[in-house]
Amino acid sequence: MASQQDVAKRARVSFMTVSRVVNNHPGVKSETRERVLSAIRELAYYPNAAARTLNGRGTRNIGMIFPHKEFVLSRPFFIELCVELESHLSDTGYHLFLGSVRKETGSLDLTVLFKERKVDGLVIFAPERDDESVKRLAAEGLPFIVVHGRSDAVEYSYVDIDNERGVSRIMRYLFDLGHRRIGFVSGNMEEVNAQDRSACYRRELEAVGVGFDERIVHTGDWSLESGYEGFRALVGRAPAPSAIVFSNDQMALGAIKAAHDLGVSIPGDVSITGYDDIKYASFVVPALTTMRQPLDRVGEAVATLILERLDGRSECRRVILEPEFKIRDSCGPARAGGSPP
Amino acid sequence: MASQQDVAKRARVSFMTVSRVVNNHPGVKSETRERVLSAIRELAYYPNAAARTLNGRGTRNIGMIFPHKEFVLSRPFFIELCVELESHLSDTGYHLFLGSVRKETGSLDLTVLFKERKVDGLVIFAPERDDESVKRLAAEGLPFIVVHGRSDAVEYSYVDIDNERGVSRIMRYLFDLGHRRIGFVSGNMEEVNAQDRSACYRRELEAVGVGFDERIVHTGDWSLESGYEGFRALVGRAPAPSAIVFSNDQMALGAIKAAHDLGVSIPGDVSITGYDDIKYASFVVPALTTMRQPLDRVGEAVATLILERLDGRSECRRVILEPEFKIRDSCGPARAGGSPP
DNA sequence: TACGTTGATGTTTGCGCAAACATTCAACGT
DNA sequence: ACGTTGAATGTTTGCGCAAACATCAACGTA
Numbered sequence: 001m002a003s004q005q006d007v008a009k010r011a012r013v014s015f016m017t018v019s020r021v022v023n024n025h026p027g028v029k030s031e032t033r034e035r036v037l038s039a040i041r042e043l044a045y046y047p048n049a050a051a052r053t054l055n056g057r058g059t060r061n062i063g064m065i066f067p068h069k070e071f072v073l074s075r076p077f078f079i080e081l082c083v084e085l086e087s088h089l090s091d092t093g094y095h096l097f098l099g100s101v102r103k104e105t106g107s108l109d110l111t112v113l114f115k116e117r118k119v120d121g122l123v124i125f126a127p128e129r130d131d132e133s134v135k136r137l138a139a140e141g142l143p144f145i146v147v148h149g150r151s152d153a154v155e156y157s158y159v160d161i162d163n164e165r166g167v168s169r170i171m172r173y174l175f176d177l178g179h180r181r182i183g184f185v186s187g188n189m190e191e192v193n194a195q196d197r198s199a200c201y202r203r204e205l206e207a208v209g210v211g212f213d214e215r216i217v218h219t220g221d222w223s224l225e226s227g228y229e230g231f232r233a234l235v236g237r238a239p240a241p242s243a244i245v246f247s248n249d250q251m252a253l254g255a256i257k258a259a260h261d262l263g264v265s266i267p268g269d270v271s272i273t274g275y276d277d278i279k280y281a282s283f284v285v286p287a288l289t290t291m292r293q294p295l296d297r298v299g300e301a302v303a304t305l306i307l308e309r310l311d312g313r314s315e316c317r318r319v320i321l322e323p324e325f326k327i328r329d330s331c332g333p334a335r336a337g338g339s340p341p
Numbered sequence: 342m343a344s345q346q347d348v349a350k351r352a353r354v355s356f357m358t359v360s361r362v363v364n365n366h367p368g369v370k371s372e373t374r375e376r377v378l379s380a381i382r383e384l385a386y387y388p389n390a391a392a393r394t395l396n397g398r399g400t401r402n403i404g405m406i407f408p409h410k411e412f413v414l415s416r417p418f419f420i421e422l423c424v425e426l427e428s429h430l431s432d433t434g435y436h437l438f439l440g441s442v443r444k445e446t447g448s449l450d451l452t453v454l455f456k457e458r459k460v461d462g463l464v465i466f467a468p469e470r471d472d473e474s475v476k477r478l479a480a481e482g483l484p485f486i487v488v489h490g491r492s493d494a495v496e497y498s499y500v501d502i503d504n505e506r507g508v509s510r511i512m513r514y515l516f517d518l519g520h521r522r523i524g525f526v527s528g529n530m531e532e533v534n535a536q537d538r539s540a541c542y543r544r545e546l547e548a549v550g551v552g553f554d555e556r557i558v559h560t561g562d563w564s565l566e567s568g569y570e571g572f573r574a575l576v577g578r579a580p581a582p583s584a585i586v587f588s589n590d591q592m593a594l595g596a597i598k599a600a601h602d603l604g605v606s607i608p609g610d611v612s613i614t615g616y617d618d619i620k621y622a623s624f625v626v627p628a629l630t631t632m633r634q635p636l637d638r639v640g641e642a643v644a645t646l647i648l649e650r651l652d653g654r655s656e657c658r659r660v661i662l663e664p665e666f667k668i669r670d671s672c673g674p675a676r677a678g679g680s681p682p
Numbered sequence: 683t684a685c686g687t688t689g690a691t692g693t694t695t696g697c698g699c700a701a702a703c704a705t706t707c708a709a710c711g712t
Numbered sequence: 713a714c715g716t717t718g719a720a721t722g723t724t725t726g727c728g729c730a731a732a733c734a735t736c737a738a739c740g741t742a
Contacts, residue, residue: 027720047457049458072424083407090440097438100431116389175653196577283565285597306395345729361730370689402724689739692733699726708721710716
């Protein structure tokens with residue numbers, strides 16, 4: 001592969017002049033610049049990223065971290081974010097690095113990726129509350145940001161969607177339809193996001209004077225299967241809920257399957273809501289009433305924040321985006337004479 | 342960050358001894374080795390990947406390339422493959438690099454990633470037939486492999502699923518159920534995979550003496566929307582097909598929605614089949630009869646093949662995996678007195 | 683005793699790039 | 713005519729690592 005030296009020779013200049021041209025430094029006569037540029041073209045020269053990195057210029061790689069395969073497969077949102085992020089990053093010459101950090105190894109040491117000079121920055125998706133590796137990153141002052149997370153113990157930049165607003169909007173909608181006995185299926189309760197949505201569900205319930213009843217709350221893990229199970233479990237309770245709030249679409253999709261298997265009608269017998277507005281949400285029957293997470297804006301915000309962290313000039317920031325309520329066909333009015341408070 | 346030098350100083354040896362320990366070279370007294378190892382631990386030393394790369398040792402990065410955002414979002418299979426691949430690669434110390442190459446830029450020059458020393462090898466997913474960038478990679482002798490692709494013009498290693506077997510199995514199943522008028526909705530016909538499935542559909546039809554009728558063939562693009570449209574279009578034809586073969590699950594899912602909107606029963610009025618067996622296939626109602634692509638084995642094969650290409654010791658290979666037919670609820674017997682041949 | 687042999691360790695060198703510093707040369711003012 | 717200035721370009725150096733080569737002590741053997 002051609003190096004700066006080769007280009008320099010061909011253009012009859014020193015390689016330093018080549019370097020200046022490549023990096024758009026001023027102080028090169030335009031005639032010389034032209035000569036260098038044609039040499040570059042003729043030799044198909046591309047600067048060697050490894051040498052640049054070694055020279056202290058960073059890797060121009062941003063790592064996106066996930067804990068294990070299953071995590072990704074059960075979170076369509078994650079992938080879409082990767083792609084969205086990649087598209088924003090590549091505009092600024094960055095590349096996306098995908099890395100899993102397995103719990104099995106025990107280490108979970110994300111700082112390694114920095115020390116090995118594999119990435120300049122990291123994006124951590126939905127870490128568990130008080131995650132150790134996140135703490136360590138913060139302690140070492142490494143540039144990273146968190147999506148779908150939040151911490152009281154550590155300071156970092158993060159992007160999230162307003163769960164408060166999202167869940168309360170859903171609850172008010174169901175209240176307006178006359179529902180009072182409303183069940184809830186949570187995501188993986190190790191994650192802040194799941195905790196927040198769950199807490200908000202409970203708060204809204206109490207705000208209208210309906211007591212929280214743990215018999216119609218099911219702890220899921222975001223998966224289709226857990227949605228299926230959750231629906232089965234809650235509908236089996238007596239008195240059964242007339243509506244169930246699911247913490248993501250995927251679980252709500254599982255619920256639709258369960259309803260079919262059980263011969264329960266949605267929304268005739270039970271209303272359900274999802275969260276995320278994934279692609280399938282509007283293609284399933286009945287189309288899912290759900291809370292849209294503005295994925296494109298999340299991707300944009302993530303790119304902006306991580307780039308900000310990189311040049312270190314700014315403080316930690318948080319960006320809270322607003323979800324958008326999508327009313328479709330999975331909710332109906334509560335049956336007259338619904339269950340008493 | 343600690344360098345080999347720092348470790349060497351602390352262990353009171355030359356940095357070359359450190360290098361030997363780090364790379365597990367023989368010829369270091371075990372006593373010295375121990376001393377070096379503790380110094381490494383104490384200083385939290387990690388070898389600098391950039392320096393190694395500069396030194397001619399490669400990047401240990403494998404790039405996964407996609408053309409644009411929409412491509413990924415409409416191919417759940419792609420993502421799952423990324424994750425699956427990452428898990429196999431990381432066992433051997435490799436990392437996954439995600440890169441889009443946009444058509445807009447016009448360049449489409451994947452060799453850049455090599456020249457810039459960003460990756461050691463590339464995985465190309467479902468390129469269009471005779472894709473220019475693939476040709477260039479091959480011409481330059483760069484290590485890459487293709488998934489869901491195949492070329493007569495260029496030689497390269499690739500992994501694919503036996504479309505021949507898959508489609509013919511589906512067709513025979515439908516024939517056995519008494520279907521004779523069978524429609525087809527293709528994927529993006531620029532891709533080899535879509536072409537193959539389509540060709541096989543036609544061949545099977547003719548093999549049993551049923552003529553190919555282009556009025557019940559719809560050209561889709563793998564997306565939910567195109568499946569929806571395809572179903573609408575085909576069911577509207579007279580005489581309507583009693584079964585429709587979709588080239589992937591996603592489009593079949595779109596069809597289920599369309600059937601509902603049209604008041605057509607699946608499988609009562611029309612039988613449908615998918616392809617891929619994505620997660621949702623078994624959770625939709627009716628559960629989709631489909632052809633499972635053994636994703637885990639694809640991931641494994643991709644990892645193996647690309648690693649083989651890297652050390653250059655082997656010839657180009659191709660791995661054709663067998664799909665597995667999953668019979669579920671989306672097909673039924675053809676109505677008695679079905680449409681004449 | 684002198685000398686090769688072997689195992690353990692150290693030194694030199696260069697991978698490609700760019701900051702920091704050095705040099706050259708033409709244009710200008712006095 | 714001559715020093716001064718500044719724009720344009722060149723040279724040195726080091727980033728961290730490891731191959732290739734060099735050294736050196738300890739040992740066995742003739």
